[in-house]
Amino acid sequence: MLAVAQIDYIRHEVNEKGETYASVGRRMGVDPRTVNKYANQEEFKRKEKQKRKSPVMDPVKPILDKWIKEDLNKKRKYHRTAKRMFQQLEKFHSFTGSYRTVRDYVSRRKQELKETTVDAALPLESFPGTAQVDFGTAPFKYQSEVIELPYLVMSFPYSNSFYFQVFPSENTECLLEGLQQMFHYMGGVPKTIRFDNLSPAVKKIRARGERDLTDTFDRFVLHYGFSYEFCNPGKGNEKGHVEAMVKYVRNNFLLPENTILDLDQFNKTLWKLAEEDRSRPHYEKDIIQSKLYEEEKDSWLVLPEKEFECARYQDIKADKYGMVTIDKKQYSTSPRFAKQKVSVCITYNTVLILNDNNEVIVKHSRLYGIRRKSMIWQPYLDLLSKRPRAIKYSSLYDQFPAIWSDYLIDCTEEEQKSALRLLGELLKSEDFSLLNEALQVASMHGHPSVEQIKHCFYTLLNQDTPHTTIMPNMSIPKVPEITRGLSHYDSFFQKEDGY
Template identity: 25%
Template sequence: MIRSGLILMIRQEAQSGQTAYAIGKKLGISKNTAKKYIKDVPEDHGLKERKRPSKLDPYKLQVDTLMSRGIFNCVVIMERIQDAGYDGGITIIKDYVQNKRPPRNTPAVRRYETLPGKQAQMDWGIVHYIDEKGIVHKAPAFMMILGSSRTKYLEFTKRCDFYSLLRCIVNAFEYFDGVPEIVLTDRMKTVIDGSEAGKPLWNKRFEDFASDMGFIPKVCRPKRPQTKGKVERLVDYVKDNFLPGRTFTDAEDLNRHAIAWCQKADSKRHGTTGEIPLESLMKEPLLALPSQETRDKYRWEVRKVTRDGFISYDGAMYGIPWCYSGRELRVRILGEYFEAYDGNVRIVQHKVEYTSGRIVWLKGQYEGLTERNGIAAPLSYAYKVRDISVETRPLSIYDQAAGVM
């Protein structure tokens, strides 16, 4: 028994016109062996390529006419040709129509390339991770990309509310070291309150924020997210490239990974622009950052202290002196610390706790609570005083005392 590869070579030589003797001499086999495998070439079966008639054959011209009119629903086609006498099933109709069916009518869009410094696009993406106990969690991811240089910014948060959005935008501008002229987003509730006559009704607080930061907000058209396609592709890129298999210890660690990944990705030549994003960023004429005081203003939140003296922030509970119970304080994350302020006075500073459900106690949190029966503000009291009556005397008495007659 010879190998299948040698059999193939025998048949190839035979097809080129070589005799069995010549083939045997060339391949080192006997001419009888070569002759055997030349004769064993399988012949085509008599039924091969033979087409069986179909019940649909007499009606294919009618089916083609229906398809030319935009009718590709096989149930409708079957009903129409049944009126003409068709008595077959729907499967052969589906097989015939399948290869002739046009692609779905997805509207084409114009490709836009923005000028340097002109526009940034932002969006939220919801990602998933598995904790050490094997439980799957969701997490919001804020993303912003500059339209010209394609420089990216990525930040993971515990919430995608109004305060988190503003903080992330400020952080992104600081990462870019400048502010783009326009920021394009979808029609999220934290940005607009609705629309009127086709125009967006801006959230007043977001409008004030945009004014302070110096950019013009714009939203994409309803049901047309492809108008901000750069950030839409970035969302997919993060999910497919950054997240799979990545390990981290907490939110702060994950965000360190995110910045390092952005810098690494933006140090490579971009497939569309042919430029290195971080190098192109240096050429973008971004607007100057507003003052540090203005930027820090949008890192604050207002939170109410619970009756038992805690403020809830990003899933953790931070202890506050009990005398502030029921009051609203300004809070923020500054570096690795959670801070709470009463006006401009810092009340507490805690190390940030990134694990949800944790309680961070304050030393002396309930000091004086028992003595004052849990009442922080002084009660409204009435005060009893001695009754001091003033005697009324005629003025002549004072004259006599002074020796005046």
């Protein structure tokens, strides 16, 4: 059969220019009857490929297809080779064909299945193994106040199911921590995930749909191996399923306001809520959603051996107090790092101050909301208790609560040493409240000593502790009554008959 370009040339020369079959045939080096055939042909049907039966290979083709599909969900280094498949067919399925036949079939089917997977992933709403991700917001009660917090939703359009987790922010660390928690709870990774142009993932949108990704998100994608898609700017409808699911989650699970005491514990209760919701039929397929969700699992990628470190590292210069600023919040380091660069590791819930050997010097809970400063006093107090005069020149008084600043100013050098050592001993967090109260009570009769402050502190600490009487397990013999005089000596001189 001639190529399409040759057929097109024949039809143009004969039908439009009026050339003869013989002249065209001579120029092309083909028989004039062939020129006649294609010049006047009305239909160009696709030639059907003949399928020959293969009594040896046909029974094992479904088995090979299953193995190939399983391997496509794993890293390449974990894929079975064609030789290994051939050996398993021989050993477990009584296969009598040749290795070359198996090798050729596996090579061809891998390519076909890869192309099918890529093409099938484009219409995201129709195929298992795909997901959509977005944030929503809802009100929560926290410490007697109503605050608004974001929640991350991952929806699965094929089964109309979802998971969701609540976070203190929509930053990169919260996004990646949420995705990772979902992956590991699910036991797999969706092959393709569609996102809106979230700032934690996308730094800049360029021409023709190209995007500059944040470094941490880029490495996260490489670690878990999923494909990502982003909606076109202003086209939120391109992830319509998760948009609807964000609203569904808020209306059915997060209203009215839930009370949060511990965010991690609260999030653990949300897995079951999402799973119980799958007991309803799919809105189109008339199948219980939990069954469709089970089908999703076969299309997921296998989890990597290790979790991803959902953290970013920065080198930041500390101010004259040894404080560093991260996302407009201040965190203490140590006075020896004043006006020097320090390394920080930032996760969704912690800020770690590191030394040159990447060892943790100070660990902070990450700040969100209106609170602006986190102060861990131990590194400061240890140094200052050895050099109390330095406190007058470091402006560190400004960092202490006012009652302690005033007290330290009035102390002698030795009293300052003792007071700073006491603070280092008793201050186990950044909460000065009980120490402030102890100093206030001790100061009622003038400038107190360190021992008086310590006594007041432990009195306040233990005043609500109930006192219990410890009863011994052993029985105590009854003590005989005491008698006065010397009459009890007479018993030594009495005879057996009483005289």
